[in-house]
Amino acid sequence: MTARLLPGAPAAAALLADVAARAARLPAPPRLVMVRLGDDPASVSYVRGKDRQARAAGLESTVHALPEATTQAELLALIAGLNADPAVNGILVQLPLPAHVSEQAVLHAIDPRKDVDGFHPVNVGELWAGRPALRPCTPAGILFLLDHYGLPVVGQRAVVVGRSHIVGRPLAGLLLNRDATVTVAHSRTPDLAAVTREADLLCVAVGQPHLITPGMVKAGATVIDVGINRVPGQDGGKAHLTGDVDPAVAEVAGAITPVPGGVGPMTIAQLLANTVTAAEMQAGGQGTR
Ligand SMILES: Nc1nc(=O)c2c([nH]1)NC[C@@H]1CN(c3ccc(C(=O)N[C@@H](CCC(=O)O)C(=O)O)cc3)C=[N+]21
Secondary structure (H helix, E strand, C coil), X not given: CCCEECCHHHHXXXXXXXXXXXXXXXXXXCEEEEEEECCCHXXXXXXXXXXXXXXXXXXXXXXXXXXXXXXXXXXXXXXHHHHHCCCCCEEEECCCCCCCCCHHHHHHHCCHHHECCCCCHXXXXXXXXXXXXXXCHHHHHHHHHHHHCXXXXXXXXXXXXXXXXXXXXHHHHHHHHCCCEEEEECCCCCCHXXXXXXXXXXXXXXXXXXXXXXXXXXXXXXXXXXXXXXXXXXXXXCCEEECCECHHHXXXXXXXXXXXXXHHHHHHHHHHXXXXXXXXXXXXXXXXX
16 A cells, blocks of 8 residues: 655645734734845745745745855844834744854844744743743644644654754654644654554654665554755765655555655745744734644
């Protein structure tokens, strides 16, 4: 048997339709401001994609493309201005930042109510307390995708491989808030295969091409592949993207997300959803669970 494929595009389209409808109910279109430093090609391309999709969903979007040499003080001054500007609903500083800028200092400086990445410690705390707030985009997008395809979460044995602040940790928190039984595995987990084979819902976010092989997956499990690995083409061929999950896992799993075209599109759609949520909160609403 081969697994049901879970493409991100239809789920992202459903989320974006909701984003557009909610945006239209607000007194003014929500405004997202993105900041990036330097010219890392992946960052340039991601920010361009987010900007384009924001406009397509009826949001307003501004990009501050600053030189690599921008100082931390200059960046913090820009953020302070955006925090104080009532016309700005969401702020995203594209990561990674150059080595001379402290990621922690920058993420702590963003007003938690405008923190559409959900990375501010206030929002991290609210997530683990199970209270409504802004949630990190990739984990929240994964939950939306599971719901979109009618895949159960409550009571499932969920294993998250990876403990990053951007994906693994917050995804574990969201799954726990939804009443899954959650295990977080990582690079120091002995006998990883024994742990992953327990999973009804296996989520992998480590950045290692094809780490998860068919023997590590329970028959019929749902597999969420968050890995985006750029692998060079063979014999001068084109580079391509591949996930953390060996494609042969599709012979064992019940359902699996593709890479590219799985979790990635959900991340962007969720960023725009968070921007609308931020605007709603600033107009007196509650945030999301
Ligand atoms: N402050 C901040 N917030 C982020 O959310 C953030 C960030 N910094 N820095 C970098 C990572 C990475 N990220 C992705 C978003 C969409 C795709 C995506 O749409 N990927 C496509 C493929 C895109 C391609 O071809 O490269 C896909 O999976 O189908 C990928 C990666 C957001 N990030």
